[in-house]
Amino acid sequence: MVQDKHMDTPTQRAWSWHKQGLDGSLEGSTSAEIFTKAGWARSVGGANPYLTLFSRAGIRRDVADADVAAVRIHELPTARGCTYVLGADDFAWALTLGRAAADASVKILDKLGVDRREIDELAAKTLALLQDAASNGTGALDPKQLRDSLGDAVRSLGEEGKKKGASTTLPTVLGMLQAGGRIRRVPLNGRLDQQRYAYTFWGLEPAPETTEQARATLMERYLGWTGGATLKQTQWFTAFTVAQTKAALAAAQAVEVDGLWLLPADTDERENYTAPREEKIQLLAGTDALFLLRRNAASHFAQDDQDRQLLTQKLALQADLPDHPIVDRGLIIGLWQYDPGNKRIAHWLFNEPTTAVMHRIKEVEAFIRDDLGDFRSFSLDSPSSRQKRIDAINAA
Structure with missing residues (x-):
């Protein structure tokens, strides 16, 4: 453990504030840069992504929505299987971190008696349907349009399926295709705070990073976003096992200071940081x-x-x-x-x-x-x- 002067609580708060770019240091940044430098924005159908951008760089909704439409930023399933809005540079490697949640959904279908071959066949038909829609200009298809077009290929899983959160086989297949970067889920009206979606073909290039490298990248980003976090906090956000956490911390060359894990580049800055005197x-x-x-x-x-x-x-x-x-x-x-x-x-x-x-x-x-x-x-x-x-x- 590296020892430094102990940072008092008000200064620690201001340091976290600074690392989040809430002190004006991210003014002039693009939407994608905000999410890369300050952290991905949790969406859950709420307005947090918009206020995240406005508070750090004064970015208005029309600019954010244009960035969504141009796929400069996008809402994707990643860490812990949760959806966040993130920038284009993070799309491919971040998606690899959400595949475990998609795989878990497939396992639920297996327990409900759905053979993997049936899932793969539905996935192939769904992908082909969305490819055709993209090529002929039909555009994104909502879940009802997909069900109607796929017909009997989508199986109802009855009351038992509903109890396990899988009323039909289609949501699991859509999640699987999305986690693989083959399709995108897009907001019907282009807004991030209204949870009605359709799906479109994507064909994102697979990430060159291994899963281990993606974990290390997330850890490096996370420690940079927070300015330092405890082991327990890193595990809550990443959902990594103890072994995976230790490996990711080592790969990021993180050091422990004052009970927090920090990036090496932040140790000196943190030690010399002084909280601003004026209100912000x-x-x-x-x-x-x-x-x-x-x-x-x-x-x-x-x-x-x-x-x-x-x-x-x-x-x-x-x-x-x-x-x-x-x-x-x-x-x-x-x-x-x-x-x-x-x-x-x-x-x-x-x-x-x-x-x-x-x-x-x-x-x-x-x-x-x-x-x-x-x-x-x-x-x-x-x-x-x-x-x-x-x-x-x-x-x-």
Whole structure:
């Protein structure tokens, strides 16, 4: 273990903030560069990818959507089998990390009595159908169009299948083809925050990296995004085994400092880092990479705010934030939700508001109103489902 001067908690928060590019250091970057330098954006049908880009580089929705349409950025299944929005340079190797989840779905079908030959035949027919659609200009096909065209090749798996999350054989085949880079899942209206999809032929070139090299690359990226993480945190994000984690850390030449694993290039910078004195306010999604990569939202609350709660939940005890945070140099100073009925941000500040805080709230409020129309946390989020939390924030 490398020893250095111990970094106090406020400086550690600001260091993570800096590594995430939330201090303005990523201004002028493209969408793809943001996801490469600050971390992939968790999507789950919510608006986090858009706010990720706006908070770091002021990128508006029309630019992000154009990047999606041009496949400069894309939502793909990767680490832990979860979907993230990432840049084109990462597509091929990142997909290799999501294949285990696709393989697990195939194993479920096997337990339901579906022979591998049947799966492969359906995959071949699906791929041919999407190739034809791409070549004749039909475009992407949604799941209903695929089922109708594939007919009896898609088998219903009955009640037992529904219990295991596989009502038919088609979703597993689509996941398998997507994990192999042979097809893409595209949003029907081109937006990242609306979870209705169609599928199109892709034919992505396979990654030249081995699985071991892809794991090492992810570890290197992850430690760069976080500015340092514990062994447990790296394993949560990557889902690597202990042996795989140790091998990836060694390949990335990571060093342990202050209980965290860091990239060698970050050790000196971290030791000499000084937190900025001036406020730098950001409104982030609860699933922003600043918190989600390490699931350490509790460490971003000041000591005096550790006992604060909203409704029945003590905020610092939540592994994942139930509301969106207002943050200053890595410190959570309040919470917010968007109220579409009143076209405003409902907010709760733990201390007296400053001019900088109120100015940023108005900026993000205008961005959501003008670009997004609403700010959903995930696919099933709706104004009615979050009204109780909006009311509680207003009351607080």
